Amino acid sequence: MIENVVSAALPVNENLRIPRNRLEPVDLNDNRGRISIVTGAHGDELEGQFVCYEVIRRINRNKEALKGTIDIYPVLNPLGMDSGVRTVPKIDMDLNRMFPGSQDGTMMDKVTAGIVESLLGSDICIDVHASDTFVKEIPQARISDEFEQMMVPYAKYLNVDLIWINATATVHESTLAYSLCKLGVPALVMEMGLGNRINQEYGLQVVDGIFHLMKKLGLWEGDDISVKEPMVITNDDIEFIRAAESGIFISCAENNTFVKQGDKIGEIIDPLAGEVIYEVKAGCEGLLFTMREHPLAYEGALLARIIRGKEAAE
Numbered sequence: 001m002i003e004n005v006v007s008a009a010l011p012v013n014e015n016l017r018i019p020r021n022r023l024e025p026v027d028l029n030d031n032r033g034r035i036s037i038v039t040g041a042h043g044d045e046l047e048g049q050f051v052c053y054e055v056i057r058r059i060n061r062n063k064e065a066l067k068g069t070i071d072i073y074p075v076l077n078p079l080g081m082d083s084g085v086r087t088v089p090k091i092d093m094d095l096n097r098m099f100p101g102s103q104d105g106t107m108m109d110k111v112t113a114g115i116v117e118s119l120l121g122s123d124i125c126i127d128v129h130a131s132d133t134f135v136k137e138i139p140q141a142r143i144s145d146e147f148e149q150m151m152v153p154y155a156k157y158l159n160v161d162l163i164w165i166n167a168t169a170t171v172h173e174s175t176l177a178y179s180l181c182k183l184g185v186p187a188l189v190m191e192m193g194l195g196n197r198i199n200q201e202y203g204l205q206v207v208d209g210i211f212h213l214m215k216k217l218g219l220w221e222g223d224d225i226s227v228k229e230p231m232v233i234t235n236d237d238i239e240f241i242r243a244a245e246s247g248i249f250i251s252c253a254e255n256n257t258f259v260k261q262g263d264k265i266g267e268i269i270d271p272l273a274g275e276v277i278y279e280v281k282a283g284c285e286g287l288l289f290t291m292r293e294h295p296l297a298y299e300g301a302l303l304a305r306i307i308r309g310k311e312a313a314e
C-alpha cells in the first residue's frame with residue numbers, strides 16, 4: 001500500500017509529501033514484526049533508490065515468503081531529490097541534522113517529527129546513504145558508540161564490509177538514526193558508493209543483507225543468503241589522508257584494496273604548469289576503504305581513508 005506519511009503545504013498550491021510503500025504478509029494474522037528502510041534524506045544520494053526498488057521487486061516475486069511488515073521510504077527529502085541537491089532547498093539545511101523535529105515548530109520541524117512518528121513501532125530502521133559526491137565508500141554500517149551494544153548484532157547481518165562505530169557527525173545527535181535509537185527504535189546508518197551514482201553491485205550486496213536480516217528476525221521465509229563477516233572499527237583504527245596542496249587529484253589506487261605504507265595512491269597535479277605538485281602516499285599499511293572520486297581538491301580535502309592493518313572482508 002502506497003501512502004503519504006507526511007504532507008505539508010508549500011506556498012503555491014503544492015504539497016511536500018513523504019511517501020511510503022508498506023508491504024505486508026498475505027496472511028495479515030501472521031505478522032511477526034516490522035522493518036523500515038528509509039533513504040533520500042540527502043537529495044544527491046541515489047544508491048538507496050536501487051535498494052528500495054530491488055527489495056520491493058524481490059518481495060513481489062515471492063509474496064508468500066513475507067511474514068512481516070516492510071515499510072519502504074524512498075525519499076525523505078523530496079524537494080532536495082527532485083532538484084538533485086543534498087540539502088533541503090531554499091532553507092539550505094541538512095535534513096539529517098533536523099531530527100527528531102517537533103509538531104510545534106516550523107514546517108520542516110513538523111515534517112521531521114512526522115517522519116519519526118511514522119517510524120515508531122519498527123523493530124529496526126535502516127537509513128541508507130550514499131557517501132557524497134566527493135568520495136566513494138565500500139558498503140558499511142555506521143553506529144553511534146552510545147548504541148553500539150544494541151546495534152552491532154543487527155549490523156552484522158547486513159552483508160556490509162565494515163561496521164564503523166562513531167563515524168563523525170553521520171550518527172550523532174540530530175540525525176534520524178540517533179533520534180530513533182533514543183526513542184527505543186533500533187536504527188543504523190548504511191553508507192555505500194558515491195553521490196549522484198548508483199553502484200548496482202553494492203546495492204545488490206546490501207539488499208542480500210536486508211533479506212538475511214529479515215530472515216534472522218523471522219520476517220522472511222525465502223532462501224537464506226550467506227553474508228560477509230564485517231570488521232568492526234572505530235575512529236582510532238583509521239588513517240585520514242588529506243590534500244596537502246590544492247590542485248587536481250588523479251588517483252592510482254583501487255578502493256577496497258590493501259596498501260603498504262608508502263604506496264602511492266594518487267597525485268595532485270597542476271594542469272597549468274603540467275607538473276605533479278604532490279604525491280599522495282599511504283601513511284600506513286591497511287585497507288583502503290574510502291577513495292576520492294571528485295578531482296577538484298582544495299588543501300585539506302579528504303582524499304582517502306585507510307583502516308590500519310586490516311585486509312578486505314572475505
Ligand SMILES: [Zn+2]
Nearest residue numbers: 042045129130
Ligand atoms: Zn547522506
